[in-house]
Amino acid sequence: MVKEGVLKEIKDRLSEKILKVYEKSPRRAYIDLKPADIPPAASFIFRDLKARFITASGVDTPEHIEILYHFVFDRLGKIISLRTRLNRKNPEIESLTSIIRGAEWIEREIHELLGVNFRNHPNLKKLLMAEDWPENKYPLRRDYRG
Amino acid sequence: MAKTIIPIGPYHPLQEEPEFFRLHVEGEKVVDLDIELGYNHRGIEKLAESKTYDQIIFLVERICGICSTSHPIASVQAIEDIGGIAVPERALYIRSLIGELERIHSHLLWLGLAGHFIGYNTVWMWAWRYREPILDIFEQISGNRNHYAMMKVGGVRRDIEESDIPAIEKAVDDLVPVLDMFKGVVIDDPVIHARTKGIGILTKKDIYNYGALGPTARASGVAIDVRRDHPHAAYGLVEWNVITQEEGDVFAKLVVRVLEMYESVKIIKQCLKRLKKVKGEIDAKVKEIPPGEGIGHYEAPRGEVFHYVRSDGTNRPVRYKVRAPSYMNVPTNKTSVVGGTVSDATIILAAVDPCYCCTERTTAIDRNSGKKTLTGEDLIRLSQEKTKKVARELGLPLEGKLKAY
Numbered sequence: 185m186v187k188e189g190v191l192k193e194i195k196d197r198l199s200e201k202i203l204k205v206y207e208k209s210p211r212r213a214y215i216d217l218k219p220a221d222i223p224p225a226a227s228f229i230f231r232d233l234k235a236r237f238i239t240a241s242g243v244d245t246p247e248h249i250e251i252l253y254h255f256v257f258d259r260l261g262k263i264i265s266l267r268t269r270l271n272r273k274n275p276e277i278e279s280l281t282s283i284i285r286g287a288e289w290i291e292r293e294i295h296e297l298l299g300v301n302f303r304n305h306p307n308l309k310k311l312l313m314a315e316d317w318p319e320n321k322y323p324l325r326r327d328y329r330g
Numbered sequence: 331m332a333k334t335i336i337p338i339g340p341y342h343p344l345q346e347e348p349e350f351f352r353l354h355v356e357g358e359k360v361v362d363l364d365i366e367l368g369y370n371h372r373g374i375e376k377l378a379e380s381k382t383y384d385q386i387i388f389l390v391e392r393i394c395g396i397c398s399t400s401h402p403i404a405s406v407q408a409i410e411d412i413g414g415i416a417v418p419e420r421a422l423y424i425r426s427l428i429g430e431l432e433r434i435h436s437h438l439l440w441l442g443l444a445g446h447f448i449g450y451n452t453v454w455m456w457a458w459r460y461r462e463p464i465l466d467i468f469e470q471i472s473g474n475r476n477h478y479a480m481m482k483v484g485g486v487r488r489d490i491e492e493s494d495i496p497a498i499e500k501a502v503d504d505l506v507p508v509l510d511m512f513k514g515v516v517i518d519d520p521v522i523h524a525r526t527k528g529i530g531i532l533t534k535k536d537i538y539n540y541g542a543l544g545p546t547a548r549a550s551g552v553a554i555d556v557r558r559d560h561p562h563a564a565y566g567l568v569e570w571n572v573i574t575q576e577e578g579d580v581f582a583k584l585v586v587r588v589l590e591m592y593e594s595v596k597i598i599k600q601c602l603k604r605l606k607k608v609k610g611e612i613d614a615k616v617k618e619i620p621p622g623e624g625i626g627h628y629e630a631p632r633g634e635v636f637h638y639v640r641s642d643g644t645n646r647p648v649r650y651k652v653r654a655p656s657y658m659n660v661p662t663n664k665t666s667v668v669g670g671t672v673s674d675a676t677i678i679l680a681a682v683d684p685c686y687c688c689t690e691r692t693t694a695i696d697r698n699s700g701k702k703t704l705t706g707e708d709l710i711r712l713s714q715e716k717t718k719k720v721a722r723e724l725g726l727p728l729e730g731k732l733k734a735y
Contacts, residue, residue: 285539313371
């Protein structure tokens with residue numbers, strides 16, 4: 185059973201890897217991590233603490249491509265989002281699909297809409313867009329012009 | 331045995347919505363499944379970045395034609411989460427009332443389609459016939475059968491008039507014997523047992539791995555429900571139960587949806603009772619959305635709808651992320667369909683209730699006067715007259731039965 189102190193448990197486990205924690209409210213927390221620390225952190229939260237994976241949000245910002253991985257502890261009503269920032273020139277991160285099967289589609293979507301390369305993804309083909317959509321054109325990026 | 335591919339979609343009579351399922355079969359057995367989507371991608375997330383927060387509620391209402399209030403509820407909650415905006419109590423009851431009326435008509439629609447997919451068209455006709463009174467309530471409240479435009483950041487856009495309450499109460503009371511009838515149809519009918527029991531099974535582990543949601547998860551014994559787990563709107567203020575089944579097959583999903591409609595009736599009746607007592611504002615009159623980020627989620631009829639919004643303090647978001655429940659539920663088909671037979675594939679694919687849009691209706695209008703020449707009653711009468719005529723021609727004794735309807 186998940187205990188109320190789940191956020192503390194995550195903080196203890198990830199300890200010095202955490203760049204920043206922002207507890208917006210009792211039900212919402214954001215934890216910033218380096219890209220390399222995302223897979224072990226996600227694995228801990230998903231496999232050991234049994235959180236449900238909601239989805240990931242990719243955000244294009246002036247300096248980085250940001251990805252937020254949203255997890256929820258349903259019985260506590262608590263959503264914890266792991267945030268990481270990728271180099272905008274060459275955005276790349278390890279795929280979580282081998283840990284979380286439900287991450288396959290959203291990684292494909294972020295790949296085609298924001299141009300993030302998910303390393304070791306089993307099936308990184310187009311999800312929503314046409315097969316013949318040109319390479320290096322990413323519609324959700326700020327600098328995209330039709 | 332040689333492998334054959336059977337395509338279902340992208341445009342196929344079995345689906346009211348474009349999606350491409352490629353079944354790899356050996357004889358009758360499905361050995362693999364490819365799912366392709368994107369035929370209906372409208373770029374709503376990108377579009378939302380160019381809309382104001384007031385406009386976005388209308389935009390996200392257009393994501394789905396059936397659970398059209400689910401996205402607006404998630405959306406207003408995400409935006410309210412950015413600024414920590416509190417909503418007046420009366421508006422909370424109205425939000426839940428609309429949400430539950432929608433759940434009933436959505437579940438009845440699915441029940442009808444499920445009947446249709448297994449060739450049991452009587453279930454289809456009856457389920458959709460009893461869905462109509464619910465749509466009539468929506469028309470009475472909001473002027474629209476669907477796309478009610480009731481939600482607003484900080485509250486709701488329209489009040490429920492005291493004078494409307496008796497009619498809504500009567501409509502949901504009248505629904506209970508109908509639900510009893512469907513419960514009988516589902517639980518006792520040997521045809522439905524034969525077609526839905528033991529097929530398309532999803533285990534608890536599958537649900538967890540895919541992140542599957544809503545009735546799909548609850549039919550596999552995973553008791554998640556955003557309404558209970560993250561109390562919002564009036565769900566923490568009224569009494570109701572989360573419905574679960576253990577088997578995880580198509581039958582269990584059917585049972586969950588039918589029983590959930592009883593819970594919706596319970597919630598609606600309590601909300602109406604409170605609306606008679608809890609008076610006052612229905613809108614917190616929000617002027618500004620501060621910079622920051624917000625998350626809102628809501629238990630739509632198909633499962634959790636999730637919205638993530640990032641604000642830079644202007645009146646438009648810099649990022650608007652939407653995740654609908656079918657996005658997590660449809661991939662489970664890869665587990666539930668594979669290993670079964672081709673004939674079971676259609677109902678298994680439909681068992682997660684992939685989102686369909688059906689909001690059309692017929693009205694005949696005289697072009698010169700602009701007046702309606704045929705009403706709904708006229709259409710029913712014409713249909714019955716035709717059936718009687720056919721019955722007479724065939725010498726069938728149908729007259730008495732039609733009168734009962």
